[in-house]
Amino acid sequence: MASSIYQPEQAAKFLYRATFGPKPGDVDDFLQLGVEAWLDDQFTRSWRLHRPLAERYANASGDTLNENARLSAWWNRSLNAGDQLRQRVAYALSQIFVVSNSGGPNAEGLAEYYDVLLKHAFGNFRDLLEAVTLSPAMGKFLTLEGSRKANPDNNTFPDENYAREVMQLFSLGLWQLQNNGMPRLDGQGNKEPTYTQRDVEELARVLTGWRRDTYLKPMYADDSRHDFGEKRVLGQTFPEGQSPEQDLSQAMDLLFNHRNTPMFISILLIKRLTVSNPRRSYIQRVADVFKDNGKGVRGDMVAVIKAILLDQDVIDGKAMADHQAHGSNGRNFGKVKEPIIAMANLCRAFNVKSNDPERWWDFPATQNNYGQAPLRAPSVFNFYEPDYAPKGEITDKQLTAPEFAILSMDSMRRISNRMWTMILAHDSTNVKQWSWNRSQFEKKINKPDEYIELLNERFFAGLMSTELAGFIRQMLDELTADNRNDDRKINDTLFAIQCSPEFRCQE
Numbered sequence: 001m002a003s004s005i006y007q008p009e010q011a012a013k014f015l016y017r018a019t020f021g022p023k024p025g026d027v028d029d030f031l032q033l034g035v036e037a038w039l040d041d042q043f044t045r046s047w048r049l050h051r052p053l054a055e056r057y058a059n060a061s062g063d064t065l066n067e068n069a070r071l072s073a074w075w076n077r078s079l080n081a082g083d084q085l086r087q088r089v090a091y092a093l094s095q096i097f098v099v100s101n102s103g104g105p106n107a108e109g110l111a112e113y114y115d116v117l118l119k120h121a122f123g124n125f126r127d128l129l130e131a132v133t134l135s136p137a138m139g140k141f142l143t144l145e146g147s148r149k150a151n152p153d154n155n156t157f158p159d160e161n162y163a164r165e166v167m168q169l170f171s172l173g174l175w176q177l178q179n180n181g182m183p184r185l186d187g188q189g190n191k192e193p194t195y196t197q198r199d200v201e202e203l204a205r206v207l208t209g210w211r212r213d214t215y216l217k218p219m220y221a222d223d224s225r226h227d228f229g230e231k232r233v234l235g236q237t238f239p240e241g242q243s244p245e246q247d248l249s250q251a252m253d254l255l256f257n258h259r260n261t262p263m264f265i266s267i268l269l270i271k272r273l274t275v276s277n278p279r280r281s282y283i284q285r286v287a288d289v290f291k292d293n294g295k296g297v298r299g300d301m302v303a304v305i306k307a308i309l310l311d312q313d314v315i316d317g318k319a320m321a322d323h324q325a326h327g328s329n330g331r332n333f334g335k336v337k338e339p340i341i342a343m344a345n346l347c348r349a350f351n352v353k354s355n356d357p358e359r360w361w362d363f364p365a366t367q368n369n370y371g372q373a374p375l376r377a378p379s380v381f382n383f384y385e386p387d388y389a390p391k392g393e394i395t396d397k398q399l400t401a402p403e404f405a406i407l408s409m410d411s412m413r414r415i416s417n418r419m420w421t422m423i424l425a426h427d428s429t430n431v432k433q434w435s436w437n438r439s440q441f442e443k444k445i446n447k448p449d450e451y452i453e454l455l456n457e458r459f460f461a462g463l464m465s466t467e468l469a470g471f472i473r474q475m476l477d478e479l480t481a482d483n484r485n486d487d488r489k490i491n492d493t494l495f496a497i498q499c500s501p502e503f504r505c506q507e
Contacts, residue, residue, distance in 0.1 A: 005035045010315060012461030016506050017274050018042075018309055019084035021345030022461045035310070042085035043302050047118045048077050051111035057359040067376075070107045071367075072360040074114070074374050079347050089121040089305060090114065091374065092272035096265075097132045097170055100377045104141035109215035110375045113137035125265065125290070125299030126256040129171065133252065134210070134218035138162070142380065145212045147204065148225035158227065163203035165380055167195050171255040173264040179287060180280035181263045194260055195234060202231045202238075206251050209244040221245055234258070256299060262290035270308055271386050276335040277320040277399050279328055282313040317507065322397040334507040336403040338383075339370035339415050342504055346419060349458045350426075350436035361432040363425075369418040371411040419498045423491055438490065445486045448476050451493075459497050468502055 005011055011030045015022040022030075030038050051065075054073035058065045081087050099105070099113050113135050120128040132138055139145030139162075147159035168174055176184040176192040183191045209226030210219040221244035231238040231247075236254055238247055255261065266286040270278045286307045293303035313319070319332035337345070343364060354360040366373040372383045384405030389395045394404075426438040444451040452472055456464035472493055479489045497503055 005310075005315070006031070008462050011035075012463050013507055014309065015461065016345070017314070019088055019348075020078045020341065021348040023348045023351055024458060027461050039085070039306060039309075042083065043122055045083040045086065047086055047115075047121075048081040048083050049115045049118060050074060050077055051108065051115050053077065054107070054111045060358040065106075065108045065111065067101065067107045068362050069359075070111045071362040071373060073111065075344075075347075075362065075364070075366075076354070076360045078344050079352065085305070086118055086121050088273070089301075090117040092269060093117045093121060093128075094374055095272060095377075095382050096268050097128075097138070098377050098380045098382050099135070099137045099141045099375055100379070101375060102378055104375075105137040105215055109137040109140065112215050114375060120301075122302050122305070124297070125261075125301055125304075126252060128301070129166075129256060130248070130252045131218070132170065133162070133166065133207075133248065136212040136215045136217075136219050139210060139212055139219050144207060144210055145219060146225075147208050147210065149205070149208050149227035149229075158201075158204035158208045160200050160204040163207055164200045166255065167199070167203070169380060171264065172258050172260045177260050177263040179263065179284050181267050181278075181283035181287065182280060194258075199233050202233045203251060205229070205231050206233060206238055206247045210248075262287040262298075266290055266304065266308070268386055269304065271335070271400075271402060273305075273308055274311075274314050274335070275319055275333060276401050276403075277332045279313055279318060279320050280326075282311050282318075285311060320399065322399070324398045332397075332399055334505055336401055336407070337504055337506050338372065338403050339406070339411070340364075340366060340372060340374075341506075342415070342498070343370065343419065343422075345503070346422060346459070346498055347434070347436075350422070352422070352425075352434040352436045355429060355433055355435055356431045360434075363432065363434045364418055364422075369414045371406045371408075371414070416495075416499060420495055423494045423498070441490050441494075442486060445489050448473055451476070455493065455497055459503060463502070463507070465502060468497075468500055472496065 005014055008027055008031065011027045012022060014035065015026055015030060033041070050070070050073045053076065054065050054069045057072050058069040063069065078087055078091070094114060094117055097117065099110065101107070101110060104110065105113070116131050116135055120131050133144070136145065142162040142165055143159045144162035150157045172194040174194060176194055178184055186192050205227040209222050211222045212219050223244065226244045228241055230240040233251065234254060238250055242250070263283060267278070267283055270283065270286060286304060289303050289307040291298055293300035317330050317333045318328040319330070321327045321329045322332070364370065367376050377383050384402045386402050387400050388402045388405045389400045390404045394401050422434070425433050426436050428435045440454060441451070444454050452469050455472065456462060456469065475493055475496060476489060479492060
């Protein structure tokens with residue numbers, strides 16, 4: 001693990017990974033504080049929950065807690081909350097432990113579920129897994145709620161949905177993994193599965209007997225619906241007569257302590273926070289910390305997050321080599337930003353404010369314009385799968401770029417149009433929109449060097465390349481030669497900035 005980050009460039013890159021993007025002054029504050037003190041501060045900050053804020057927004061408008069209020073609260077917290085690392089990790093967790101309004105709970109249930117992820121983001125993975133399992137929102141989405149023991153007379157059986165997904169997506173994964181995250185192969189070169197259909201059926205029996213009262217507290221056990229018989233899952237016996245609570249606790253321990261879980265969860269978190277193509281040694285180092293935080297504790301999320309963000313590969317810009325070869329390739333480092341991450345980066349750079357003194361509104365119309373929104377994935381497989389690779393060079397080199405799965409010609413048009421609307425909203429007074437202060441840009445627009453330095457500071461935290469700076473300089477020269485006014489120069493250059501590959505990718 002890297003011991004420290006001293007350079008402004010490293011600090012800027014770190015903040016893009018650990019937050020929803022640096023605001024003006026954040027890099028200087030980070031360097032003054034130091035990375036260890038910054039992390040300690042973030043790990044001990046009080047969580048800033050979403051449901052209470054969404055309720056306040058709904059009340060301000062005389063509504064019940066609806067999706068607009070929930071997403072408005074998400075934007076406010078993501079853009080302005082001081083516990084940025086917790087907010088960023090919770091968002092990553094929401095794309096692993098997927099719950100969605102598509103077949104899932106109402107907006108209140110979704111907001112409460114997101115708060116469960118926030119509260120457990122810096123706890124132990126064992127507790128997080130149990131909290132997710134007993135969440136009534138998850139119970140509704142993956143139909144664990146109401147699952148009851150088999151009744152041969154009625155030809156009914158325990159629901160297998162959650163039993164399958166908690167193994168496939170939330171803990172073990174489909175295939176046995178080596179310590180470095182690569183699949184284990186049998187003697188014929190085939191991947192080895194982690195579980196069988198029989199394991200799914202038996203785990204479904206283990207998890208019978210849970211019901212929902214409200215979305216605001218964990219599901220409760222109903223003995224009359226529980227299967228008290230003996231079960232056997234992944235080679236482990238669940239004794240006859242165990243209560244729903246005892247069976248569930250043993251199941252959580254079994255999944256938590258499975259040898260695959262550290263590698264599988266580490267890979268998912270790495271891909272959500274830092275790079276799409278981590279080297280095997282990076283995966284193994286993080287998985288090793290998951291297994292033991294150095295004090296004999298398994299599943300310590302604080303230690304895992306630190307290991308992900310401070311790994312030497314991340315600091316040095318090393319990623320998996322082409323064709324899964326050993327070694328590294330700097331060209332493969334980083335990841336494509338999800339659309340709403342890019343939007344959040346832009347808004348934090350602008351330091352946007354809500355025009356409504358009573359609440360925020362979902363001004364971006366997130367789902368319609370970005371092709372994604374928190375807790376609105378089309379299925380439990382999220383908006384994209386972690387191993388997705390678009391056809392062409394990335395596939396040919398056996399690399400992945402998951403976020404490309406939600407980028408189409410139409411979505412790119414919508415995203416850029418909404419970014420443009422945000423740029424023009426600097427002087428908006430519409431109560432349901434956001435606005436931002438453009439005065440600094442207006443003061444420097446006719447001083448090209450100072451203006452480009454301002455763009456570099458606000459939108460790249462000092463990371464703008466000389467090539468992009470040269471492109472913007474040429475734009476300004478051409479706009480000036482065409483006698484375009486200051487308004488046009490600012491708008492056009494800001495639009496070019498948000499379209500640039502440098503802004504839409506994270507290193």
